[in-house]
Amino acid sequence: MEVTMSVNGDDVSQEIEPRTLLVHFIRDHLGLTGTHWGCDTSNCGTCVVWVDDEPVKSCTTLAAMASGHDVRTVEGMEVDGVLDPVQEGFIQCHGLQCGFCTPGMMLTARALLDRNPDPTDGEIREAISGQICRCTGYSTIVRSIQWAAAKERETPVEVGAS
Amino acid sequence: MTITEPGTQSAEDNTNAVPTPTDNLNDHKPNGFGRMLRKEDPRLVRGRGQFCDDVQVPGMLHLAILRSPMAHARIVSIDKSAAEAHPKVKAVVTGADLAEHNLAWMPTLSNDVQAVLATDKVRFQHQEVAFVVAEDRYSARDALELIDVEYEWLDPVIDVRQALAPDAPVIRDDLEGKTDNHCFDWEAGSKDDTEAVFADARENGIVVTEDIVYPRVHPAPMETCGCVADLDPVSGKLTLWSTTQAPHAHRTVYALVAGLPEHKIRIIAPDIGGGFGNKVPIYPGYVCSIVASLLIGKPVKWMEDRTENLVSTGFARDYIMRGEIAATKEGKIRAIRTEVLADHGAFNGTAAPVKYPAGFFGVFTGSYDIEAAYAHMSAVYTNKAPGGVAYACSFRITEAVYLVERMVDVLAYDLEMDPAELRLQNFIQPEQFPYESKTGWVYDSGDYEPTMRKALDMAGYAELRAEQEEKRSRGELMGIGISFFTEAVGAGPRKDMDILGLGMADGCELRVHPTGKAVVRLSVKTQGQGHETTFAQIIAQEIGIPPDDIDVVHGDTDNTPFGLGTYGSRSTPVSGAAAALVARKVRDKAQIIASGMLEASVADLEYEAGTFRVKGDPEQSVTIQDIAMRAHGAGDLPEGIEGGLEAQICYNPENLTYPFGAYICVVDVDPGTAEVKVRRFVAVDDCGTQINPMIVEGQVHGGLADGVGMALMEMISFDEEGNCLAGSLMDYLIPTAMEVPDWETGHTVTPSPHHPIGAKGIGESATVGSPPAIVNAVVDALKPYGIRHADMPLTPSRVWEAMQGNHTPPI
Numbered sequence: 010m011e012v013t014m015s016v017n018g019d020d021v022s023q024e025i026e027p028r029t030l031l032v033h034f035i036r037d038h039l040g041l042t043g044t045h046w047g048c049d050t051s052n053c054g055t056c057v058v059w060v061d062d063e064p065v066k067s068c069t070t071l072a073a074m075a076s077g078h079d080v081r082t083v084e085g086m087e088v089d090g091v092l093d094p095v096q097e098g099f100i101q102c103h104g105l106q107c108g109f110c111t112p113g114m115m116l117t118a119r120a121l122l123d124r125n126p127d128p129t130d131g132e133i134r135e136a137i138s139g140q141i142c143r144c145t146g147y148s149t150i151v152r153s154i155q156w157a158a159a160k161e162r163e164t165p166v167e168v169g170a171s
Numbered sequence: 172m173t174i175t176e177p178g179t180q181s182a183e184d185n186t187n188a189v190p191t192p193t194d195n196l197n198d199h200k201p202n203g204f205g206r207m208l209r210k211e212d213p214r215l216v217r218g219r220g221q222f223c224d225d226v227q228v229p230g231m232l233h234l235a236i237l238r239s240p241m242a243h244a245r246i247v248s249i250d251k252s253a254a255e256a257h258p259k260v261k262a263v264v265t266g267a268d269l270a271e272h273n274l275a276w277m278p279t280l281s282n283d284v285q286a287v288l289a290t291d292k293v294r295f296q297h298q299e300v301a302f303v304v305a306e307d308r309y310s311a312r313d314a315l316e317l318i319d320v321e322y323e324w325l326d327p328v329i330d331v332r333q334a335l336a337p338d339a340p341v342i343r344d345d346l347e348g349k350t351d352n353h354c355f356d357w358e359a360g361s362k363d364d365t366e367a368v369f370a371d372a373r374e375n376g377i378v379v380t381e382d383i384v385y386p387r388v389h390p391a392p393m394e395t396c397g398c399v400a401d402l403d404p405v406s407g408k409l410t411l412w413s414t415t416q417a418p419h420a421h422r423t424v425y426a427l428v429a430g431l432p433e434h435k436i437r438i439i440a441p442d443i444g445g446g447f448g449n450k451v452p453i454y455p456g457y458v459c460s461i462v463a464s465l466l467i468g469k470p471v472k473w474m475e476d477r478t479e480n481l482v483s484t485g486f487a488r489d490y491i492m493r494g495e496i497a498a499t500k501e502g503k504i505r506a507i508r509t510e511v512l513a514d515h516g517a518f519n520g521t522a523a524p525v526k527y528p529a530g531f532f533g534v535f536t537g538s539y540d541i542e543a544a545y546a547h548m549s550a551v552y553t554n555k556a557p558g559g560v561a562y563a564c565s566f567r568i569t570e571a572v573y574l575v576e577r578m579v580d581v582l583a584y585d586l587e588m589d590p591a592e593l594r595l596q597n598f599i600q601p602e603q604f605p606y607e608s609k610t611g612w613v614y615d616s617g618d619y620e621p622t623m624r625k626a627l628d629m630a631g632y633a634e635l636r637a638e639q640e641e642k643r644s645r646g647e648l649m650g651i652g653i654s655f656f657t658e659a660v661g662a663g664p665r666k667d668m669d670i671l672g673l674g675m676a677d678g679c680e681l682r683v684h685p686t687g688k689a690v691v692r693l694s695v696k697t698q699g700q701g702h703e704t705t706f707a708q709i710i711a712q713e714i715g716i717p718p719d720d721i722d723v724v725h726g727d728t729d730n731t732p733f734g735l736g737t738y739g740s741r742s743t744p745v746s747g748a749a750a751a752l753v754a755r756k757v758r759d760k761a762q763i764i765a766s767g768m769l770e771a772s773v774a775d776l777e778y779e780a781g782t783f784r785v786k787g788d789p790e791q792s793v794t795i796q797d798i799a800m801r802a803h804g805a806g807d808l809p810e811g812i813e814g815g816l817e818a819q820i821c822y823n824p825e826n827l828t829y830p831f832g833a834y835i836c837v838v839d840v841d842p843g844t845a846e847v848k849v850r851r852f853v854a855v856d857d858c859g860t861q862i863n864p865m866i867v868e869g870q871v872h873g874g875l876a877d878g879v880g881m882a883l884m885e886m887i888s889f890d891e892e893g894n895c896l897a898g899s900l901m902d903y904l905i906p907t908a909m910e911v912p913d914w915e916t917g918h919t920v921t922p923s924p925h926h927p928i929g930a931k932g933i934g935e936s937a938t939v940g941s942p943p944a945i946v947n948a949v950v951d952a953l954k955p956y957g958i959r960h961a962d963m964p965l966t967p968s969r970v971w972e973a974m975q976g977n978h979t980p981p982i
């Protein structure tokens with residue numbers, strides 16, 4: 010079957026097997042390998058991407074379900090050479106070690122901050138609770154997201170433009 | 172923070188060094204040690220890392236593995252014709268096919284053998300039985316369904332306590348003359364001396380005994396294991412991109428297993444999505460991929476799914492321990508004794524130095540100065556996945572520390588003493604270092620009391636105890652748990668330590684380019700620990716070239732010197748020492764060249780932060796960058812000095828390093844649901860000199876979360892038929908951000924006297940040290956129920972059973 014979608018603003022259209030998972034479509038067909046895969050049961054969240062501004066687990070989404078929608082991956086977070094404050098926060102606060110969970114964590118964080126620019130630590134923890142990081146113990150991830158929130162409060166960025 | 176000599180590092184905490192957007196920490200670039208942002212992050216936050224599954228090679232095929240549904244069964248027949256007929260399938264290979272090439276079995280890192288694909292029988296559920304190579308990953312998996320295997324059921328050995336029963340089925344009948352399931356026996360310390368102390372203590376003091384289980388757990392890195400094997404049919408050269416923590420050791424093992432000449436093997440460990448020990452062993456999937464590429468003449472990719480990772484790759488722990496302490500009635504610990512039954516699964520796949528089949532469990536005497544100690548261990552085979560050393564355990568020190576720290580609390584319970592006081596009065600004293608333990612380990616340095624006191628202060632220990640008393644009077648269950656651990660890391664001196672005959676040393680090569688930039692090549696491999704940053708900092712500290720001007724190359728056997736890799740917290744103790752010493756070697760040469768440039772004698776020069784100056788005439792100076800250009804330039808060099816500015820060394824550590832720490836955990840247990848909430852966790856670590864405190868803190872945080880997982884949630888369990896019940900992340904629970912608190916960390920600095928920069932290693936301290944603190948806290952919370960011990964994982968149902976007086980071991 011043919012699927013057509015916008016991925017990080019680029020229109021793509023490809024012939025695929027109907028059973029193709031969105032994660033495999035993004036990684037293997039489009040070559041965007043920043044989105045990862047880490048489990049068989051929708052538990053780990055290393056595969057999180059956005060479909061129309063909503064973080065979804067791309068391992069549990071058929072590529073066909075994303076057809077006709079806007080998909081955004083970690084590769085689309087940096088715009089015109091400027092990192093999203095969330096990406097910057099992860100660097101500043103040591104929010105990553107191996108970096109495998111990081112793309113999914115950052116996309117969830119971005120979605121949280123778009124809805125709630127001043128989250129509590131507890132709200133951040135809840136937002137990322139569908140995702141697992143085996144390296145950081147989470148405190149530095151919470152700090153990273155708080156760093157981004159603080160930065161955006163100081164220099165408001167246009168929501169969705171980052 | 173900049174430091175030049177071990178021992179001068181500031182001990183101030185970095186707990187509160189949380190940057191704000193107005194700090195310009197990006198500009199904070201120490202020319203050496205100190206907080207520095209990581210060089211690997213810019214690519215990783217852009218999704219531009221390259222992990223194994225990201226590797227795409229033209230013409231690449233996909234491999235999938237068929238696994239046994241049974242734990243113990245004879246293979247009667249395999250019909251692969253339907254799979255072979257699948258239009259997208261290129262090959263279907265069974266154990267019998269491999270046997271024709273003498274490749275059906277491979278050595279493990281413990282001098283045992285393991286089946287690559289089962290030939291005679293399967294020995295654990297999910298053992299590898301056949302593989303399919305197909306054009307794409309979905310088709311490869313489809314074709315697995317088409318392979319028809321007939322099995323004949325054999326009774327499995329699942330209960331480890333029954334493994335040595337005379338009528339137990341023999342699992343390893345592949346080993347000639349094997350008539351039981353015995354794997355090995357091991358002992359340490361003096362049995363007689365220890366018994367003498369226990370006999371005396373039974374009369375005049377106190378003896379406490381407890382049965383303690385450390386259940387089977389799994390490292391479960393977020394990236395599973397896999398590889399891409401590309402054997403060039405013309406040159407005969409194999410390139411293997413592989414999830415390996417030890418690329419050089421793997422290269423040599425492949426040369427030995429597959430008979431490939433070693434110079435025709437190149438192992439590339441790309442970015443690794445967490446290792447924790449899981450990526451040390453050689454798994455059948457790697458060997459199958461190499462064989463497939465050899466047979467088909469095309470590159471072949473194999474990536475496990477999560478179930479395969481959990482059910483078949485290196486597990487950890489699985490020790491059943493009886494601990495005993497002999498002490499005086501005043502609480503002076505006199506002797507520690509333990510008897511251990513170790514479950515090694517179907518093959519002994521432990522990755523440990525060969526003379527240490529029980530890893531470094533021998534440090535079970537902990538941080539205490541005692542009169543005698545003895546341990547005896549029996550290791551057995553069972554019908555479970557192989558492994559044994561994995562999951563950030565510093566070669567079994569997790570088990571050792573858990574044993575001793577749990578037992579000290581048991582003693583405190585019986586003596587009705589405060590567990591902090593009891594520890595303080597038994598510590599090895601600073602003047603006793605180097606301290607030889609009763610099991611023969613020489614602790615390099617330590618000063619335990621200040622570390623303990625610091626943790627008690629940070630936690631507000633007295634206030635916590637007051638709060639607990641008040642809560643208890645209201646029926647609330649609050650617990651405070653302490654552990655104090657000493658680790659032995661950085662294996663190791665090659666006279667004692669080797670893996671399959673390979674000495675545990677590590678090489679390092681440094682080249683300074685004409686413009687004063689440099690490349691350093693390492694034998695170790697980061698899996699998230701930040702080597703690209705910290706090794707550049709070590710070089711910077713020694714020769715003054717800024718870390719950003721130093722490229723760190725690692726994870727590619729064609730482009731790095733030989734060494735045994737990253738596990739057992741050995742990168743900083745071994746490879747970090749190699750990096751410091753190779754830089755000093757370059758600095759020595761630079762000084763000779765500088766003497767020519769400054770027309771002064773070598774002895775008249777002094778070095779500071781990348782600049783050589785003439786003593787007494789500081790205006791007369793040259794920088795390392797000036798020297799680099801001169802070393803490669805056309806000008807004269809001092810007599811006998813070759814051009815270039817580079818060096819290579821292989822570092823053989825003279826001893827292990829002994830990091831330590833004091834951990835305090837506060838939990839609340841819901842009396843209605845038995846749910847445990849970790850409210851606070853204070854960790855004060857001493858890993859000697861810190862290269863990058865930000866990374867040190869990160870290493871500690873990660874290990875603390877591991878501790879919460881093991882203590883409260885994680886266990887690889889089996890039913891009585893040997894079905895693994897933890898084959899997904901729905902069944903094998905790993906902490907999320909909701910189950911862990913915000914960590915409170917601090918540190919003290921007691922440098923290692925024998926390490927060139929005084930560093931000791933921090934990668935596994937928290938995984939080793941935190942489980943006893945958490946369990947001690949839960950048991951302390953349950954004190955009103957008269958509970959002295961409860962086994963991990965302390966899930967609500969297991970805690971509830973304990974509260975009802977029905978606590979049973981998890982296995």
Ligand code: FES
Nearest residue numbers: 047051053054068
């Ligand atoms: S891959 Fe684990 S949730 Fe999607």
Ligand code: FES
Nearest residue numbers: 106110142143144
């Ligand atoms: S950084 Fe490794 S899993 Fe999160």
